[in-house]
Amino acid sequence: MKFANPFFLNFLWLLPLPLVIxxxxxxxxxxxxxxxxxxxxxxxxxxxxxxxxxxxxxxLFRILSLLFLVMSFSSPVIKGRLPFFSLFxxxxxxxxxxxxxxxxxxxxxxxxxxxxxxxxxxxxxxDAILSSLGxxxxxxxxxxxxxxxxxxxxxxxxxxxxxxxxxxxxxRYQGTNFKEPLxxxxxxxxxxxxRKVIFLMSDMAPAGFDPAGKLDVFSxxxxxxxxxxxxxxxxxxxxxxxxxxxxxxxxxxxxxVANPSRYKGKIRIKISGKNFYSxxxxxxxxxxxxxxxxxxxxxxxxxxxxxxxxxxxxxxxNDYYFSFAGAGRRKxxxxxxxxxxxRVGFGGYFLSRFFSESDRYSCSAxxxxxxxxxxxxxxxxxxxxxxxxxxxxxxxxxxxxxNILWLLPDFSAPRKEVKRVYESFKVEIKDxxxxxxxxxxxxxxxxxxxxxxxxxxxxxxxxxxxxxLSDRSATTASADRSATTASADRSPVSLWTxxxxxxxxxxxxxxxxxxxxxxxxxxxxxMDIDVWNIGVKPFFSFFITKTLxxxxxxxxxxxxxxxxxxxxxxxxxxxxxxxxxxxxxxGNKFLVSSESGKFSFFPxxxxxxxxxxxxxxxxxxxxxRVADPKxxxxxxxxxxxxxxxxxxxxxxxxxxxxxxxxxxSFFLLLAAxxxxxxxxxxxxx
Amino acid sequence: xxxxxxxxxxxxxxxxxxxxxxxxxAKAAQGAHLATISGGRSQEFSEYxxxxxxxxxRHIDWKVYARNDRFFIKRxxxxxxxRCLFVLDSSASMLYKSRTATFSKWEFAARVLMGRTAYSLxxxxxxxxxxxxxxxxxxxxxxxxxxxIFKFDAVLGKVLPSGETLPLKQYANAINSLGxxxxxxxxxxxxxxSDYLERIMELTxxxxxxxxxxxxxxxxxxxxxxxxxxxxxxVETGKKLRVFTMDIKKEYESEFKKWLAxxxxxxxQKGMPYFRATNENSFDAVFDGYMRATEL
Numbered sequence: 001m002k003f004a005n006p007f008f009l010n011f012l013w014l015l016p017l018p019l020v021i022x023x024x025x026x027x028x029x030x031x032x033x034x035x036x037x038x039x040x041x042x043x044x045x046x047x048x049x050x051x052x053x054x055x056x057x058x059x060l061f062r063i064l065s066l067l068f069l070v071m072s073f074s075s076p077v078i079k080g081r082l083p084f085f086s087l088f089x090x091x092x093x094x095x096x097x098x099x100x101x102x103x104x105x106x107x108x109x110x111x112x113x114x115x116x117x118x119x120x121x122x123x124x125x126x127d128a129i130l131s132s133l134g135x136x137x138x139x140x141x142x143x144x145x146x147x148x149x150x151x152x153x154x155x156x157x158x159x160x161x162x163x164x165x166x167x168x169x170x171x172r173y174q175g176t177n178f179k180e181p182l183x184x185x186x187x188x189x190x191x192x193x194x195r196k197v198i199f200l201m202s203d204m205a206p207a208g209f210d211p212a213g214k215l216d217v218f219s220x221x222x223x224x225x226x227x228x229x230x231x232x233x234x235x236x237x238x239x240x241x242x243x244x245x246x247x248x249x250x251x252x253x254x255x256x257v258a259n260p261s262r263y264k265g266k267i268r269i270k271i272s273g274k275n276f277y278s279x280x281x282x283x284x285x286x287x288x289x290x291x292x293x294x295x296x297x298x299x300x301x302x303x304x305x306x307x308x309x310x311x312x313x314x315x316x317x318n319d320y321y322f323s324f325a326g327a328g329r330r331k332x333x334x335x336x337x338x339x340x341x342x343r344v345g346f347g348g349y350f351l352s353r354f355f356s357e358s359d360r361y362s363c364s365a366x367x368x369x370x371x372x373x374x375x376x377x378x379x380x381x382x383x384x385x386x387x388x389x390x391x392x393x394x395x396x397x398x399x400x401x402x403n404i405l406w407l408l409p410d411f412s413a414p415r416k417e418v419k420r421v422y423e424s425f426k427v428e429i430k431d432x433x434x435x436x437x438x439x440x441x442x443x444x445x446x447x448x449x450x451x452x453x454x455x456x457x458x459x460x461x462x463x464x465x466x467x468x469l470s471d472r473s474a475t476t477a478s479a480d481r482s483a484t485t486a487s488a489d490r491s492p493v494s495l496w497t498x499x500x501x502x503x504x505x506x507x508x509x510x511x512x513x514x515x516x517x518x519x520x521x522x523x524x525x526x527m528d529i530d531v532w533n534i535g536v537k538p539f540f541s542f543f544i545t546k547t548l549x550x551x552x553x554x555x556x557x558x559x560x561x562x563x564x565x566x567x568x569x570x571x572x573x574x575x576x577x578x579x580x581x582x583x584x585x586x587g588n589k590f591l592v593s594s595e596s597g598k599f600s601f602f603p604x605x606x607x608x609x610x611x612x613x614x615x616x617x618x619x620x621x622x623x624x625r626v627a628d629p630k631x632x633x634x635x636x637x638x639x640x641x642x643x644x645x646x647x648x649x650x651x652x653x654x655x656x657x658x659x660x661x662x663x664x665s666f667f668l669l670l671a672a673x674x675x676x677x678x679x680x681x682x683x684x685x
Numbered sequence: 686x687x688x689x690x691x692x693x694x695x696x697x698x699x700x701x702x703x704x705x706x707x708x709x710x711a712k713a714a715q716g717a718h719l720a721t722i723s724g725g726r727s728q729e730f731s732e733y734x735x736x737x738x739x740x741x742x743r744h745i746d747w748k749v750y751a752r753n754d755r756f757f758i759k760r761x762x763x764x765x766x767x768r769c770l771f772v773l774d775s776s777a778s779m780l781y782k783s784r785t786a787t788f789s790k791w792e793f794a795a796r797v798l799m800g801r802t803a804y805s806l807x808x809x810x811x812x813x814x815x816x817x818x819x820x821x822x823x824x825x826x827x828x829x830x831x832x833x834i835f836k837f838d839a840v841l842g843k844v845l846p847s848g849e850t851l852p853l854k855q856y857a858n859a860i861n862s863l864g865x866x867x868x869x870x871x872x873x874x875x876x877x878x879s880d881y882l883e884r885i886m887e888l889t890x891x892x893x894x895x896x897x898x899x900x901x902x903x904x905x906x907x908x909x910x911x912x913x914x915x916x917x918x919x920v921e922t923g924k925k926l927r928v929f930t931m932d933i934k935k936e937y938e939s940e941f942k943k944w945l946a947x948x949x950x951x952x953x954q955k956g957m958p959y960f961r962a963t964n965e966n967s968f969d970a971v972f973d974g975y976m977r978a979t980e981l
Contacts, residue, residue: 037919
């Protein structure tokens with residue numbers, strides 16, 4: 001504390017004056033004879049403590065009254081840290097002021113207040129405060145999200161370098177980490193002279209790095225209690241919804257909306273894309289998440305677009321781009337090594353008849369000898385029948401480029417040959433069996449659930465010859481093991497089984513195995529099944545279609561239609577084309593060149609992208625932020641460690657709070673209060 | 686006479702006594718005996734009374750029974766005088782007199798005592814005086830002679846109040862000779878605590894003595910006379926107490942009122958007539974009130 005008129009402090013010797021006066025008066029005490037002395041004594045004994053306390057307080061207040069009076073005349077000047085002192089007169093800045101602006105660039109700063117994004121308001125506040133600083137003052141600006149963006153930032157007195165940086169305020173981070181920038185700011189200020197200020201240009205929503213309220217500012221390195229910490233007073237609710245996921249289910253799209261703060265309320269969901277638009281209300285009653293279904297025509301070959309939450313406080317997580325493969329006809333190619341595989345009673349014939357009757361698949365059959373990989377690439381799925389070891393190299397290239405291959409063994413070929421073909425895919429054939437083996441789906445697979453399968457006579461699908469595929473590395477998929485997980489760890493999964501009823505032994509019927517960028521499926525028998533068996537047909541149909549649906553749903557090759565920002569879009573192409581074209585929603589074109597047949601592309605922003613590889617293939621993929629509640633959970637600090645600044649009056653309030661306050665009238669008021677108290681106690685009023 | 690004059694006798698006449706009683710008082714003043722109604726054995730008939738259980742059958746008038754077939758008891762006038770002990774507190778506190786008062790508490794009490802004595806002597810009661818404190822005592826033995834009043838006056842004239850109020854030992858000695866037909870007239874400012882007062886009364890109850898209390902106060906004693914820093918002095922012991930009177934003024938007044946209420950209730954609850962007066966009151970009014978409260 002400093003004094004503007006320190007001369008008056010010399011009058012502090014007047015403080016004992018009340019005591020002196022008291023002792024002077026006490027010598028003039030009147031003597032009086034009083035007969036009821038015993039009553040006087042009794043009353044005095046009961047009142048002794050109160051009377052002493054009262055006397056003490058009277059002296060105290062009289063002395064304090066004098067003290068405050070002297071202080072008032074001395075005009076004390078303090079730093080205006082307490083808002084209460086703003087009631088009193090304020091002096092101008094004295095000394096140098098060092099300000100570190102910590103600019104929060106997390107997505108929560110995209111919220112709007114007074115019709116403007118918080119980031120824009122922060123930018124304007126910073127400009128206004130910088131304009132109010134004097135020539136001697138210095139300032140630095142640090143941008144941060146979940147990390148510091150410019151850790152080497154330093155102080156400058158040329159504030160024009162820091163003004164008008166609105167673009168640098170635009171949010172781009174998914175988390176907010178106050179710890180690092182605050183520690184950095186304290187370090188920067190530690191060697192500075194004059195007053196020190198940290199201005200947190202933030203909505204003070206700390207989600208994404210640390211549970212709210214656990215930031216211990218006082219334990220930060222270089223913490224200095226003399227440093228002011230300011231932040232704007234953004235009066236905003238922490239209510240926020242975000243789209244967690246959009247998925248396709250049957251004839252519709254399911255939009256799942258998360259409500260991390262468990263608010264009760266109604267929001268409107270909009271879904272739009274090529275040839276469709278729909279809006280629906282979703283009512284929350286405190287649930288963590290809710291879903292809404294939007295029916296979409298099944299005829300659409302490919303569904304892509306955007307789902308949006310309309311009018312939510314934090315807009316950045318309100319939209320979600322999606323792209324799903326359509327339910328249109330898939331191209332199936334049956335590649336046989338011998339023409340007899342296509343005759344009646346053989347698997348090729350059965351498959352071609354089955355697909356020709358299907359409205360979901362278009363089928364063609366070719367001898368693998370005359371088939372090129374490029375031609376194979378024009379198809380979605382290739383069934384390879386009786387492939388020789390030499391021919392297997394061709395189908396390996398096909399599956400490596402991100403396609404689906406279904407390999408059927410040829411029991412008429414030498415067993416060693418068949419084994420070698422399977423082993424080249426790292427699938428072992430342990431034995432070849434003969435007998436009666438009945439097909440059944442293993443429990444736990446997605447398509448084995450429900451009662452519909454029980455309606456079929458599953459015992460009718462049987463084979464007499466069987467290759468025992470290795471189940472050493474193959475595992476039976478379980479209900480809690482999702483297809484995505486299965487594809488991620490790339491271990492083989494047994495999709496169906498053949499059961500030897502006599503021996504009560506199960507053997508894998510179909511093994512699914514991610515192979516390089518595609519998927520390979522290995523059958524244990526060549527499917528030489530009688531197609532005219534009416535009892536068998538529906539179940540066999542179920543077996544084929546469900547298995548293919550499952551394979552198509554796996555993420556591989558260009559199947560990664562839904563990417564997160566930061567993930568790579570991969571495209572595998574072995575054909576002549578050396579580049580693919582990618583377009584964003586605004587029509588910006590990105591050319592991607594091949595590197596040994598692999599194409600990769602990092603999408604720069606969220607959105608819906610269109611890709612085109614020559615004239616043969618094209619499609620869409622969607623890019624979103626990671627569906628994570630980090631920045632979407634707008635929690636607040638439990639303990640406020642900063643002083644609030646009104647965003648509408650930032651410069652003036654900043655100046656007021658960093659200026660000195662002269663407390664003349666404050667101490668005068670205190671002196672008056674103490675005098676009134678002492679007078680009241682002495683019953684002199 | 687210092688403490689009584691003709692006006693006291695005039696006052697006695699003004700007391701609304703029956704004419705016959707007053708004539709007896711006048712006779713008594715001339716030396717005649719004064720008879721009182723009692724169930725004694727005097728031969729002078731007084732009245733008939735219905736027989737009640739517990740009455741002695743010796744006094745049944747059988748002639749009346751023969752005529753009326755009812756039992757009546759004959760009652761007679763008994764010639765019997767009361768023994769009245771007049772106790773005057775002569776402690777230093779009784780000497781207190783504020784500026785507005787004509788007499789000190791002691792002098793005022795002595796005058797009332799003398800008037801009451803005159804009345805008793807007129808009734809041919811035996812009267813005795815005991816004026817005492819811790820430092821002084823003066824005694825006039827029992828006598829029913831009217832000249833007793835002059836002895837009282839002479840003795841009181843020599844008393845100089847000092848010391849503390851109602852020392853227990855002297856009080857016990859004074860009431861030792863009293864019988865059950867005795868009356869103790871106490872004249873005091875009762876400047877003692879409640880505990881002490883109870884101990885005094887205990888001695889009196891043991892002897893089954895009737896007591897009539899005249900409580901004299903000075904109006905200044907009801908409060909503290911001024912505001913300021915002061916040293917209060919106990920007039921009896923000389924003890925001193927430094928006080929800022931403003932701090933305790935209200936509490937003192939409240940406590941004093943409580944003490945007065947205690948004294949009044951204390952005596953009245955025990956069936957003892959109690960009369961309180963201040964030395965600033967008119968003597969006539971006080972004497973009038975006292976006689977009404979204690980005698981008539």
